[in-house]
Structures are given as structure tokens and as C-alpha cells.
Amino acid sequence: MAEIRLQELAHAYAPGAPHALKPLDMTWRDGGTYALLGPSGCGKSTMLNIISGLLHPSEGRVLFDGQDVTRLGTGQRNIAQVFQVPVIYRSMTVGQNLAFPLVCRGVPTPRIRQRVEAIAERLGLTPLLKRPANALTADQKQLVSLGRGLVREDVAAILLDEPLTVIDPQMKFELRRILKEINAEFRVTMVLVTHDQTEAMTFADEVMVMNHGEVVQAGRPRDLFERPATTHVGHFIGSPAMNFLPALAVAGRAVVPGTGLSLPLPDGLPTDGLVLGFRPEHARLSGASGTMQGRVARLWFEGLDEIVALSHPAGEVRLRAPAGLGLAPGDTAAFTLRDTALRLYRNGRLVA
Numbered sequence: 435m436a437e438i439r440l441q442e443l444a445h446a447y448a449p450g451a452p453h454a455l456k457p458l459d460m461t462w463r464d465g466g467t468y469a470l471l472g473p474s475g476c477g478k479s480t481m482l483n484i485i486s487g488l489l490h491p492s493e494g495r496v497l498f499d500g501q502d503v504t505r506l507g508t509g510q511r512n513i514a515q516v517f518q519v520p521v522i523y524r525s526m527t528v529g530q531n532l533a534f535p536l537v538c539r540g541v542p543t544p545r546i547r548q549r550v551e552a553i554a555e556r557l558g559l560t561p562l563l564k565r566p567a568n569a570l571t572a573d574q575k576q577l578v579s580l581g582r583g584l585v586r587e588d589v590a591a592i593l594l595d596e597p598l599t600v601i602d603p604q605m606k607f608e609l610r611r612i613l614k615e616i617n618a619e620f621r622v623t624m625v626l627v628t629h630d631q632t633e634a635m636t637f638a639d640e641v642m643v644m645n646h647g648e649v650v651q652a653g654r655p656r657d658l659f660e661r662p663a664t665t666h667v668g669h670f671i672g673s674p675a676m677n678f679l680p681a682l683a684v685a686g687r688a689v690v691p692g693t694g695l696s697l698p699l700p701d702g703l704p705t706d707g708l709v710l711g712f713r714p715e716h717a718r719l720s721g722a723s724g725t726m727q728g729r730v731a732r733l734w735f736e737g738l739d740e741i742v743a744l745s746h747p748a749g750e751v752r753l754r755a756p757a758g759l760g761l762a763p764g765d766t767a768a769f770t771l772r773d774t775a776l777r778l779y780r781n782g783r784l785v786a
Contacts, residue, residue, distance in 0.1 A: 436464055436498040436499045436590035436591055436623055437461065437462065437463055437464045437498070437499050437500075437623075438461070438462040438485060438496070438497070438498060438590075438591060438623060438625075439460070439461045439462075439496070439497040439500075440458060440459065440460045440461075440481075440484075440485075440494065440495075440496060441459060441494055441495045441496075441497060442457060442458075442459060442493065442494040442495070443455070443457065443458055443459070443460075443481075443484065443491055443493065443494035443495070443496065444456060444457040444458070444491065444492065444493040444494055445480055445484060445489070445491045445492050445493070446492050452647075453647050454477055454480050454647050455477045455480045455481055455484070455491075455647050456477075456646075456647045456648045457493065457494070458648075458649055460642075460649070460652070462623060462625065462640075463623075464499070464621070464623060465617070465621030465622065465623055466623060466624075466639050466640065467613075467614070467617050467623075467624045467626070467637060467638045467639045467640075468623075468624070468625045468626070468638050468639065468640050468641075468642065469625075469626045469627075469628060469633070469634035469635075469637055469638035469640075469641045469642065470482065470625065470626070470627045470628070470642050470644060471628055471629070471630075471631060471634040471641050471642065471643050471644065471670070472629065472643060472644035472645055472670070473629055473645070473670075474629065476644040476645050476646060476647065477644050477646075477647040477648070478627045478644050479595060479627055480647075481644075482515075482593050482595055482625065482627050484496060485513075485591070485593060485625065486508055486511065486513055486515050486593050487503070487506055487507050487508040487509075487510070487511050487513075488508055488515075490504065490505060491504065498511065498590050498591075499590075511590060512588065512589055512590045513589055513590050513591050513592070513593055514535075514582070514583035514584070514586055514589045514591075514592045514593070515583065515592075515593040515594075515595065516579050516580050516582075516583045516592070516593070516594050516595065516597040517579070517595050517596075517597065518595055518596040518597060518599050518600075520572070520575035520576045520578065520579040520600075521579055521582075522567050522575055522578050522579055522582070523567060524566075524567050524568040525566075525567075525568070526566075526567055527563065527564050527565060527566055527567065528554075528559055528562045528563050528564070528565050528567060528570070528578055529550055529554070529563035529564060531567055531578050531581075531582060532550045532553060532554060532559075532563075532578065532581045532582060532585050533546050533547075533550050533585075534582065535582055535585055535586050536549060536550075536585060536586065539586075539588075549585055549587070550563070550585060553581045553584050553585045554581065556584075556612050556615075556616070557577050557580065557581050557584075557609075557612065558577070558608075559574075559577055559578065559581060562574065572600045573600055573601045573602060573605060576597060576598075576600050576601055577601075577609075579597070580597060580609070584616060587620070589622060590623065591622065591623040591624065591625060592622055592623070592624045592625075593624075593625050593627075594613075594624065594625065594626040594627065595627045596627055596628055596629070597626075598610075598628070598630075598633060606633070610633065610636055610637050613637065614637065626638060631670065631671055631672075631673070634655075635655040635658075635659075635671070636655075638655070639654065640652060640653060640654060641653065641654075641655055641658055643658065643666075643667050643670060643671065645666050645670075650663060650664050650666060650667060651663040651664065651667045658671050659671055659672060659713070660713075661777065661784065662676060662711075662777070662784065663783065663784050664779075664782050664783050664784065665678055665709065665711065665779055665782045665783075666782065668711055668777075672713060672714070672715075674714050674741055674752040674754070675752075676711050676712065676713055676714075677711060677712050677713070677714060677751040677752060678709050678710070678711045678749075678779070679693075679695065679709065679710050679711075679748050679749045679751070680708070680709055680748070680749070681695075681696075681708040681709060681710045681778075682705075682708065683699060683705035683708065684696075686698060686699055687699060688708045688710060688778050690710055690726075690748050691747075691748060692746065692747055692748055693725065693726040693746070693748060694724075694725040694726060695710050695712075695725060695726060695771070695776065696710075697710065697773065697776050697778045697786060698786075699778075700785060700786060703780065703785060704780065706780075706781075707780050707781040707782075708778070708779070708780055709778075709779040709780070709782075710776055710777070710778060710779075711776070711777045711778075711779060712771055712775050712776050712777065713775065714741070714751075714752045714753050714754040715754050716771060716772070716775035717751075717753045717754075717769040717770070717771050717775075718755075718769055718770050718771070719742065719753060719755050719759065719767055719768070719769050720768050720769055720770045721767070721768060722766055722767070722768055723768050724768035724769050724770040725768070725769060725770050725771045726744075726746060726748075726751070726768060726769060726771070727746070727766065727767070727768040728744030728745050728746035728750075728751070728766075728767065728768070729744065729745045729746075729764065729765070729766055729767075730742060730743070730744060730745075730761050730762065730763050730764060730765045730766075730767055731743045731744065731745040731750060731763060732763060733761060733762075733763065735757055736754075737757075738756065738757055739754050739755065739756065739757060740754075740755050740756065740757040740758070740759065740761075741753070741754060741755075742755055742759075742761060742767065744767060744769070753769055
């Protein structure tokens with residue numbers, strides 16, 4: 435296990451090219467769980483490959499427990515990495531695949547057997563231990579690949595590069611639970627790369643939201659949900675995404691015209707590019723009058739909840755409400771919202 439520090443780290447894939455990973459400083463504590471979350475091409479896999487040693491950064495340093503490992507190869511960093519495409523030996527059985535990292539390190543045979551059986555039990559692979567790897571399904575192969583990363587007890591960190599993509603939704607839930615249990619038991623540092631907010635928010639103690647090579651916000655899942663630092667984070671985190679409506683400066687307040695949505699403006703704040711945002715979960719439908727009124731444009735169901743899209747001249751907003759309210763497209767509806775649930779942004783960045 436290790437504390438991982440990224441010191442003035444940045445990377446461009448060619449001299450003079452734009453940064454694929456913009457300069458950053460970051461420390462991940464020993465034994466924590468972390469997620470790099472963002473769309474394709476945002477720089478998250480670049481960062482992971484730099485940490486693993488598959489890629490050497492063009493700027494800055496990588497330190498494991500204070501030791502500079504920037505120019506060391508993957509084998510010298512004592513990490514395990516699990517990729518989106520399963521990496522297994524097709525000529526071996528499942529049990530041999532799981533044992534292979536320990537065999538290479540000269541671990542005694544009894545301990546190898548004990549460790550393989552324990553990991554196989556956790557991942558539901560026990561009935562498959564004698565099966566040839568080339569006879570496995572895609573999700574079973576990924577389970578074996580995960581097991582090969584988890585079987586070692588001496589790793590500094592386990593790096594997970596979108597490993598759940600080929601696994602069915604129910605198994606994803608189970609694997610996240612298993613990974614959290616393993617982290618709690620062995621306190622191994624885990625870093626997950628994903629574009630799936632549910633994976634990131636349910637797995638990690640701390641989530642780094644990335645966009646265009648930059649970490650735009652890092653924090654606990656609840657902090658990202660309650661106070662997105664940018665409108666991008668507000669759009670990317672949450673389902674439905676955060677509502678954003680353009681606002682005007684009126685008598686010292688940011689006001690959404692035609693609604694009761696407003697917040698005080700901080701002293702000296704320029705008044706261009708103002709936007710008010712709020713989460714669909716924080717609004718409450720209130721009949722025909724309230725903070726904002728609109729026409730029901732669409733409805734759809736999500737389990738016990740109903741998502742209501744209200745159309746208004748200021749823009750469309752989405753609300754999460756209990757199902758069975760009896761609304762239909764074309765109806766007039768309103769909602770109430772506390773000022774404490776509102777967030778003020780200017781030019782895409784949080785102000786208050």
C-alpha cells in the first residue's frame with residue numbers, strides 16, 4: 435500500500451502540443467479509494483498510465499510514499515493494473531491465471547492455494563477454477579483479470595481502468611461491493627477510471643471530475659452533488675442533471691425573470707454570465723403556484739420516482755417527484771425551492 439503524490443504533473447504527447455493532462459498537484463492517501471470521472475478524452479487514462487509507469491510524464495513527478503518513481507517502469511512500482519479489455523492467459527485454467535502473479539514472485543505453494551481460493555470465493559469463481567480461460571464468457575474473463583490484480587497482498591496500489599464495462603449491471607453492483615470490502619480489509623489504495631458517475635460515486639471516498647485534461651473538482655461524492663464547482667460538474671453529476679437557468683442582476687440580486695428564483699449578488703461581482711442552478715431532488719411540486727410555474731412538457735418513470743420536465747420561457751427544468759401524481763403533458767404545474775438549495779454561477783464557475 436502507498437500514498438501516491440502527483441507533484442506539478444502534466445503531459446503532452448508531443449513537444450509543443452497542447453496538454454493532454456494539464457498541470458496539477460494531488461495527493462492520494464494510503465488505503466483510500468479514488469475515482470477519476472469524466473468523458474472520453476478528458477485525460478483520466480493518461481493520468482492512470484502515468485501512475486502505473488506505462489507512460490512517463492513530460493512534466494512533474496510521481497511519488498510513492500515519498501519515493502520518486504517517475505522514471506521507473508511498471509514492474510518496479512509494485513502496482514496491479516486491471517484494464518477495460520481483460521488480460522488473461524487463455525492457455526491456462528482460471529486457477530492458474532489467478533495463481534500466476536504469486537508464482538512469479540516465489541510465494542510458497544500453500545499460501546498461493548489459500549490466496550487463490552479466497553479471491554475466487556469473493557468473486558464467485560470457485561466453480562470455474564479448473565475451467566480453461568478460453569472457455570469463459572467476456573464478463574467471466576474480466577472477473578479473472580480483476581482477481582489477478584487482487585490476489586497479491588504486497589501491491590502499492592490497484593489501478594482499475596474502466597474494468598466493469600463488459601460486466602452486466604447486477605454484477606457491477608456486486609463487484610463494487612467486493613472491491614470496497616477488500617479495501618476495508620486490506621487498506622490497499624485503489625484508483626478507478628470511469629465515465630460512469632454511478633460507479634464513481636458508489637465506489638470512491640473521493641472523486642476527481644475531469645474535463646479537457648483538467649481536474650475541475652475533487653471531493654467527496656456528497657460535496658460534488660451538493661456544491662458543484664462548475665456547471666460542467668453539475669451537468670455530469672446527478673441523474674437528471676442539475677438545472678441551470680440564466681439570471682439577470684436586479685437591485686443587488688441574481689434573478690431568473692418570470693420566476694421567484696433569486697440570490698443576493700456578492701459585492702463587486704461582475705454581472706455578466708450569471709446562472710442560477712438547483713438539483714431536481716431539491717424542488718417540491720406544489721400545484722398551480724410556487725417559486726416557479728410551467729407547463730409539463732414530458733414525464734418518465736424511474737422506479738418509485740417520476741421525472742417531470744417543466745417548460746418555461748426562462749428554460750426547461752426537471753424535477754424528481756413521487757410517482758403517481760396524476761400529471762400529464764400540457765398540464766400546468768409549479769414547484770417550491772428553498773434559497774439554500776440554489777447555487778449561483780458566473781461564466782460556468784461557482785460563486786455562491
